[in-house]
Amino acid sequence: MAKKNKVQRPKARKPRGFPDRSGAELVTERLMLERIAGVYRSYGFAELQTPAFEYTDALGKFLPDVDRPNAGVFSLQDDDEQWLSLRYDLTAPLARYVAENMDALPRPYRRYAVGTVWRNEKPGPGRFREFTQIDADACFAPAPHADAEIIMMFIDALKAAGVEDSDVEIRLSSRRVMTGLLDVIGVDPEDQATAGTVLRAMDKYDRLGADGVALLLGEGRKDDSGDYTEGAKLEARQIDQVLRFMEGSDMADAFAGNQAGTEGAEELQKIVSTLTELGYGNRVKLDPSVIRGLDYYTGPVFEAALTFDVENEKGQVVQFGSVGSGGRYDGLIARFKGQDVPSVGCSVGVSRLLTALASKAAFEEADGPVVILALEEAEMPRYHRMAQALRGEGVAAEVYLGGAGMKAQMRYADKRGASLVVIVGEDERKAGQVTIKDLRAGKEASQNIDSREQWTEERPGQETVGEGNFVEAVTTRLA
Structure with missing residues (x-):
C-alpha cells in the first residue's frame, strides 16, 4: 500500500517584535488618541496622512542606525529598482511633504499625524x-514662541489623555546649549566620537549620578554586571566643568561668553518665561541631562516625564519616566531645498502612555458590547430586533450566535468584557419581560454574599423590566 505524503503545513507564529492586539486594548487606545488629537485640533493643527513607504534616500542620514537600506528600517526594491523603506517615524515623511508642497502650504504650516x-x-x-505614534509639528515657525506653544499643547494633550497635572514634568534643554558646553570644555562638537561619548555620559546623569558620569567622562566605567564602557578620556578640569554645568541652576553662567551656548540659554529662558506667564511654568524644568537626537535637533529639546512611582520588572520602586518628547529641527527640510525651514514638533509614546494610565487607573477600560443571550432558536428575530433597538440608541450590542447553553453564553459575555447581558427566556417572553444582568455590579455584590440562599434571593446586579422599557433600562445602567 502506497504511503501517503505528509501534508506540509505552515507553523502558526508571528514575527518577533510585531504584537497582536485586539478588543478593549484597541478601543482604549483609539479613545486616548482621539482625546489627544482633539487638543491638537483645538490649537489649529490639521491632520495629514502620508504613505507607509517612502523612498529610502528621502529618509536620509537620520536613520536609526547607519545609512544603508536595511539598517534600522525595513526596505525593498520596487520594479524600477529604487529602494523603498517603511517609515520609522512621522517626521521624515512630513519633511518630504513640506519640501514637495512648499509653495502651496500656509506659513506656518501646522499638522498632526497618527500612524504606525x-x-x-x-x-x-x-x-x-511596529508601534503607533501621534505627532504634532509646526513648520515655518521660528523659536521661541512656537516652541512654547508646542510644549503648552503637549501638556494639555497629556492632561486630556488622563494624566494629572501633578504627575507630569517637562524637562527642557537645547542642542545649542550642548554645543556651547562642548566648545567651552575644548571638545570639537563635530568630533562625533568624543562629543557623542560626552553627551551619552551626560544623558545617564539621572541614573548614575555625578560619580557614575565622572567615570564615563574619564577612563570608563564597569557596571554591576561586569560590562565595561569606554570613557571619553577627558581631563579632570573638563570633567569638573561638565559636572558643575549639570548641577548648576543657571545655564548661562557656564558659557563664559560662548555665543552658541549663551544664545541657547537665553532662548530657553524665553520659553520658560512664556510658559510661566501662561500658567505652565510649574510643570517645566531646565534639565541639562536631556540629550535627545543631537544629529537631528538644532535648538530646544524636551521630554515629558511622569513623576509618580511604579514597580519595575525587578520589583524596585522607580519613577515611571518619559512618555513623549520633541524639539526644534530647523535643518531637516533643508536636505531637499537647501534652505533651513524653522520647525518644531512633539511626539507621544502611545504604548508608554497607555501603560502609565493603566498603572494609575486613569483611563477606564473600554466596555465590550451588550450581549443578548439566544436561549430559544425560534426567537432569534426577536433577539436581533432588540439588538437593533440598542444600536439605534448608540449602544454597541450583539446577539450570541455560538449555539451553546446559558452558562457558556455567560462565559462568552464575560470574555467579551460585556458589562451587561440581556436575557429573554421562555419565562420572560411569556410575561412580556426582559432580565438585565449587570456583570460588574454582580461581581462586586457577590463579595458580600455568604450563602446560595442569599444569592438566589437578592440576585445582585440583576433587574427585570417590561420589554417595552428595556432600552431605557440598559442605557440608564450604562450611564
Missing part, C-alpha cells in the same frame, strides 16, 4: 518593531 511606524531593531520587553 516600523523600526528594524532588536525587539525586547516593551520594545516593538
Whole structure:
C-alpha cells in the first residue's frame, strides 16, 4: 500500500517584535488618541496622512542606525529598482511633504499625524518593531514662541489623555546649549566620537549620578554586571566643568561668553518665561541631562516625564519616566531645498502612555458590547430586533450566535468584557419581560454574599423590566 505524503503545513507564529492586539486594548487606545488629537485640533493643527513607504534616500542620514537600506528600517526594491523603506517615524515623511508642497502650504504650516511606524531593531520587553505614534509639528515657525506653544499643547494633550497635572514634568534643554558646553570644555562638537561619548555620559546623569558620569567622562566605567564602557578620556578640569554645568541652576553662567551656548540659554529662558506667564511654568524644568537626537535637533529639546512611582520588572520602586518628547529641527527640510525651514514638533509614546494610565487607573477600560443571550432558536428575530433597538440608541450590542447553553453564553459575555447581558427566556417572553444582568455590579455584590440562599434571593446586579422599557433600562445602567 502506497504511503501517503505528509501534508506540509505552515507553523502558526508571528514575527518577533510585531504584537497582536485586539478588543478593549484597541478601543482604549483609539479613545486616548482621539482625546489627544482633539487638543491638537483645538490649537489649529490639521491632520495629514502620508504613505507607509517612502523612498529610502528621502529618509536620509537620520536613520536609526547607519545609512544603508536595511539598517534600522525595513526596505525593498520596487520594479524600477529604487529602494523603498517603511517609515520609522512621522517626521521624515512630513519633511518630504513640506519640501514637495512648499509653495502651496500656509506659513506656518501646522499638522498632526497618527500612524504606525516600523523600526528594524532588536525587539525586547516593551520594545516593538511596529508601534503607533501621534505627532504634532509646526513648520515655518521660528523659536521661541512656537516652541512654547508646542510644549503648552503637549501638556494639555497629556492632561486630556488622563494624566494629572501633578504627575507630569517637562524637562527642557537645547542642542545649542550642548554645543556651547562642548566648545567651552575644548571638545570639537563635530568630533562625533568624543562629543557623542560626552553627551551619552551626560544623558545617564539621572541614573548614575555625578560619580557614575565622572567615570564615563574619564577612563570608563564597569557596571554591576561586569560590562565595561569606554570613557571619553577627558581631563579632570573638563570633567569638573561638565559636572558643575549639570548641577548648576543657571545655564548661562557656564558659557563664559560662548555665543552658541549663551544664545541657547537665553532662548530657553524665553520659553520658560512664556510658559510661566501662561500658567505652565510649574510643570517645566531646565534639565541639562536631556540629550535627545543631537544629529537631528538644532535648538530646544524636551521630554515629558511622569513623576509618580511604579514597580519595575525587578520589583524596585522607580519613577515611571518619559512618555513623549520633541524639539526644534530647523535643518531637516533643508536636505531637499537647501534652505533651513524653522520647525518644531512633539511626539507621544502611545504604548508608554497607555501603560502609565493603566498603572494609575486613569483611563477606564473600554466596555465590550451588550450581549443578548439566544436561549430559544425560534426567537432569534426577536433577539436581533432588540439588538437593533440598542444600536439605534448608540449602544454597541450583539446577539450570541455560538449555539451553546446559558452558562457558556455567560462565559462568552464575560470574555467579551460585556458589562451587561440581556436575557429573554421562555419565562420572560411569556410575561412580556426582559432580565438585565449587570456583570460588574454582580461581581462586586457577590463579595458580600455568604450563602446560595442569599444569592438566589437578592440576585445582585440583576433587574427585570417590561420589554417595552428595556432600552431605557440598559442605557440608564450604562450611564
